[in-house]
Amino acid sequence: MFGISLEIWFVYSLIVLAVFLFVNKRISFDVTSLILLATLVVSGILTPAEGLSGFSNTATVTIACMFILSEGLRRTGALNIVGDWFFKLSQLNYRMAIFIIMMTIGVISAFINNTAAVAIFIPVIIGLSKDLGESASKLLMPMSFAAMFGGVCTLIGTSTNLLVDSIATENGLAGFGMFEFAPVGIIFFAAGFLYLFTMGINLIPERRKDQELTDTFEMQSYLTDVILNAQSPFVDTPLKNTKLIQDLDLDIVEVFDKDGTSKTDRESITLEAEDVLRIRGSVKEINKLLNREDVLIKPSEHWEDKDFEMGNAQLIEAVIAPESSYDGMPLRDIEFYKLYEAQVLAIRQKGKVQQDKLSDIRLQSGTSVLLYAKKERVNDIKTAEEFVLATEIDIPDLNQSKIPVAIAIILGVVGTAALGLLPIVASAICGVILMILTGCLTNEEAYQSINWKVIFLLGGVLPLGVAMQKTGAAQLLADTVITNLEAFGPTAVLSAFFFLSMMLTNLISNQATAALLAPIAIEASTSIGVNAEPLLVAVTMAASLSFMSPIGYQTNTMIFGPGQYQFMDFVKVGTPLNLLFWIIGTFAIPLFWSF
Template sequence: MTIEILLVLGLVLSAVILFATERIPVDIVALILMATLLLSGIIAPEEAIGGFSNPATVTVGAMFILSAGLFRTGAVNLLGITLARLGALSFWLVLVVMMLAVGVLSAFINNTAAVAIFLPIALGVARDTGVSAGRLLMPLSFASMFGGVCTLIGTSTNILVSSIAGRHGLEPFGMFEMSGLGLIFFAAGSVYMLLVGVRLIPERKGEEDLRRLFGISDYLTEIVLEPEARSVGSVLADSPLLQDISIRSVEVFRDGTLLDEPGDRIVLQAGDHLKVRCDLENFRKLKERRGIALRQDSGRAPGEEAVLVEAVVAPGSTLDGRSLKQARFRSRYGLTALAVRHRGRLMREDLEMMQLRAGDVLLFEVEQHHLDHLREDKTFVLVSQVELPVFRKSRMVTAVAIVAAVVAAAATGLVPIVAGAIVGCILMVLTRCLTREEAYSAINWQVIFLLAGVLTLGTALEKSGAARLLAGYLVETVGTWGPVALVSAFYLATSLLTEMMSNNATAAMLAPIAIASAEAYGVDSRPFLMAITFAASASFMTPVGYQTNTLIYGPGQFRYADFLRVGTPLNILFWVLATIFIPRFWPF
């Protein structure tokens, strides 16, 4: 074993740990890997930056723009409106239609974008039908993954593995090459969710459940008692504040010190600072109550058209892993966070200092003329929209036609997918489906830098000989059971790693090893690559394994164990199906 192999394997282990813990943003980790490999001399400068010009990176960036074109023209929202109307008829009807609609949509646009579009609609249906929001949101997230494995452009991982195959002289994936097994996954996953999965999702809407879960659907906010407040001079436990408003928990601070006494011994005074937990409806009452000032809102007089808005922190956004103060939230957005819902954990630090994570829900007041700007910001996904955004409906047919042409051209082999996607982006702007600014802002640059970095690591695995070394070990151990066992092993390894770290990073690291294993075993590498591709896009066991799971985590009032309970049988089911059907669709 050479020094280069030891260094690369050490970097792979470090990458897995850093990707899994997320103490450093995943795109920064990828760039650190790139820089380390470049400085070590294992890869040349042109190889280090080659990931940025790789067809997978360019295609993924173009698909972000094409997806934005469908959204801006209202083509995607049309499905949402139809779904909302069905909500009044039957929960099961809307569940089936929603899973089908999101699955089909996710086969052609970014999964996270598809879920973000349907998120506020699903929450509205849950309120109207009296059903727990989680019983709509988890099937919504899972269905987006079912659909994402049905086409080449369904997820960035599909495009990435196809590009790695092409770089090794293999035939890139066809547009609908994955559709056969993808539809089997879609059907099996949907049946499982409808018959079993939904029933395993806890029903969390009762008041007792909320108390037991430490107010997981409540907001933590901070208020100041003004001299004219009715509760000033009264004992906390019997105060008009607690009698008139349903507050789950309250802590009283005086001169910056927590009053650690029973509520029947604390006499409230003007200027006392209270940290309280309550739901949105009681928060509205609290905000309108005379003598109560929101600490975050003190000194600010919002316009007459200001409205309360709930927004989820989007995965990979500038707020993910940072506090409001660190992100300079007030100066950047001109808004003040009034309250936060933080994954059900009882928070004691100031709201401004609280470290936020993707899936947390912020509550703030915004004037109507700022609402569109907020809705366009990729930092948030609004879940309580007061009105629908303005779409360019006259360009709807044009946007759909452009995306359809890109798909058709790639499917028929008329042009490579990367060329068709680039031309589609240009047409989106020229036909005014998108402005140039909207096209640039539609690209998720974190994903682009992540892809570029992990592709470099894949190159190092191959160039150093580490891929061949690991492949030889796999062939000598698991390979003794036959190629089907090897395919099954690659699927299982990818599935488990994807639950802990980026699916793109997992695929980029394992794909070169899969190709080397196939060469060592003397069989076609296609089945191994497909095992990695499907497994990397089927992450059901954790809320952090896939961005759509993270997005629904807060609004759905989920706990980590909920994904384990519902997702583990689904992961096992897909593993068995992959082991049976991959060798049939892609013979050795």
């Protein structure tokens, strides 16, 4: 131990720091990655070229292209048509719905970014649950898990596969083919399907039972209508200057005239006698209105979603996306009305509806936000990378005439890579160019579709893997694993890497897990004299199949709020599945990749 170089200790310290920051989340993971990169270069462990190698890595470029290709397919409306198709078939019964949802999402996720697929189908499945009379939570979790099942079946199904493939080729290995993961991936898919269809379906709780957003977010307790009396001193005063709202810390959701017509331009509204003010506030603040003579509280009524569709606005449920820049920000720092012309009415976080002191609440990935937004701006909210919409809306700008073109481009990318005509990175770049030239999406839409946080994450953590190999830190960790397990054979070593990757990805991102463990797996294979491929497959499969935590994989985070899940729901349903996959992976992987 005392013979370990200072460089190795330094790299180990950085790994510990990285894991702590990834878990803590006080600093976003892309910034954490850049801190790692800068530290490695400034310390002299890596040259500037080595430090920036993560951004030029073929996996990073390919993943950026896959974001664009998925967006091109989405903007044509191809996935919406698929959604409508399985929506009709799934209405037969609950078990048929589970079957069709899992098969459809699984197949789609094998060829496009699975987070994009899940984002599109969340509102569809919530709508389907209403028609079936089932809790949405009983459908959303199987969808998320199926997206992971499908993602491990192809090289492009998940960023982790591309990342490990790139690390393999950089270390002189052959890399993986487009469908090389399919045999084991299909085994995982079949096992996961059978588990969810039998045991798992009984473990998934019925969380989201209320069908109306007004019920889901318990609006009855913090929303009311008040009538402005003719004698009120606030009559003939601009809405934005009224002290009634400022004094009582209330928010005006909407203003109606005495005939019930919504006054839409908030900046120019002048209050008049008998105007109806729909206000949001705590029970304590609303009760203070009872003692005022200038307003009259209307009799309490049971709110329904249709009560908020009389004007040019509507209720929508938006989920803070896994890589949203709003993750960790207090609500007061986000000017929702200025940015989106939307008001925040309530927040559901950690399974509880928050209605009081909303401005102090720090948003988190997976948090559901109830918005009252102008209808013409709802599509802007849907396309913003900060959110995943859980409410079905009509999308006005779908370019359905380009559906055959977009599908042909995706098939071309897959086909040329599968046949070995082009490397996957070249095939993906060509696909992006064709998507833009054929008008499936614009240059601006292409840039906006890229999740730059993921790109910067890869740009920062890949050099850490280089540093681990360059300093010998990866070899030392590999030797530690081998010392304890070599006597049990290479299968035990593979099993250890699968288990370690499976557990670590529940704490940090799947990409970071793969980037950290893949170099160690390669060094371990060299030390025990076996092929590296089985160990690398174990790392990438386990990193992409995380079921025990809502933060372990992006699709789990996306359904956490809309499904009204609690953390332990994933532990109860996901732990048996992860243990099952650990056993299957230990014995199935060597059947297709020999030691």
